[in-house]
Amino acid sequence: MSSDTLAQAPTAPEIPGPPAVPRIVPQRRYGQWTAAVVVLVLLGLAITSVVRNRAFQWDVVAEYFTTGSVLRGLWLTLWLTAVVMTLGFALGTLLAAFRLSANPVLRAVGWGYVWLFRSIPILVQLLLWFNIGALYPTVLGVKTVDLLSPVAVAVVGLTLHEAAYAAEVVRGGILSVDRGQIEAAQALGLSRWRRWRRIVLPQAMRSIVPPAGNMLIGTLKGTSIVSVIAVNDLLFSAQLIYHRTYQVIPLLMVATLWYAVVTTVLGIGQAYVEKYYARGTGGTR
């Protein structure tokens, strides 16, 4: 019946059927089209200028992209990031536990740590650790300078800094878990460790993973700061080359491209981890 009416609609049927349902016409969004065109044009101009500007010396970039010293620098950056993230989150989780503890002393210590290490700029902290020998010339009879190589200084400084932020991320994640979950686990007689491992942490991970992924990427690039204390990371390796050849821009491009490549890979990994921890929630939100 209704399809008949529709077919005859243009020739005005003699017996009027039920009134036709009006068709919905979407609004024309001219503004959106204009904005898209403007942005695309600007983007095109920017890309052409980068490609056509010979000062970028893309041939030099290609030449050094997989040089041994650059790859060795990249490797140091990668493992430094991994070590700092692992130790930082281990210490951060402990600090989060302090801050959520029933013990007021532990709570205060946790708060104090976070306050202190979020207050000191990471560059200042690295320089302080680098010069710690001025404060403590010897530790247990060993000269501090021998004990703390630049790489060790980098690990210690970045880890302590990372832990302060990780503590807040983990604490937020734990607080996001419904109180009723812990009560249910207690009512079922689950041990403290089991409650934490099996019930709280997996649910907290949903809130922890996105900011942790952010921190991981931030740390990856943040490690470039260790070049100021002559640690041979990705950036420092590039710098060593351009100090010799004066090809500053192309070598900075080499470092930039590597950072972008690793960031992309990490971002893809993060998406998978998020998907894993979102199971049972009916899709990511």
Next chain:
Amino acid sequence: MTVMVDIRSVHKSFGPLDVLKGIDLQVRTGEVTVVLGPSGSGKSTLLRTINHLEKADRGEITVDGTPIGYRRAGDRLHELPEREVLRRRTKIGFVFQNFNLFPHLTVLDNVIEAPVSALKRPRKEAEEDARRLLARVGLADKSAAYPRQLSGGQQQRVAIARALALKPRLLLFDEPTSALDPELVGEVLDVIRDLAARGTTMIVVTHEIAFAREVADTVVFMADGRIVEQGPPAAVLDAPREERTRAFLAKVL
């Protein structure tokens, strides 16, 4: 008949708020006790003190002859370490108003979690038991589902199966149907009714008067942190002696 739960002059306050002002109550083995009362009367708190989710400030509660959170020595109750409290608590099943299923675990994993980790039972055996329990609450086909894929009534039935998986001596229900859509209340009450018919000792805090009338051996009416009146449903619900009980029933019936 033996006494399963013995509550003696239990007091509890949250800061300046006295929630329980001296509760005395005995629950006999195999009986169903339904606790009624206006919100804020202390019903839920009383239930939670029984399995030591809340600590009583004063008084003593024993379940099956032993206090849950304490060790009695003469006229003192020494607080037990958590490990021991958890162990003793496994003989009590608790069903929450909001189900509190673990959302990241499947229905089956929810049910076997406590038997496997708290009672150290072999996983295979626990799974067999869990499937039997799920069949009993009418959810045999849902063991692989996640809680969020189920209706509220189904979730609450899983929660009941989860509580039963510990083979508890006592079941506590804290307003098990209050968070449900009206058309789903019946399926949960059916499960509780079935448990009652099997002689499970239960304490049920609820607002379902008709259910209380049908299933309860004893109805307890609470108001303002005290037990106002208790007795068989016919007495408390149809011929209440106390004015407070009459006023409450007039409102809810």
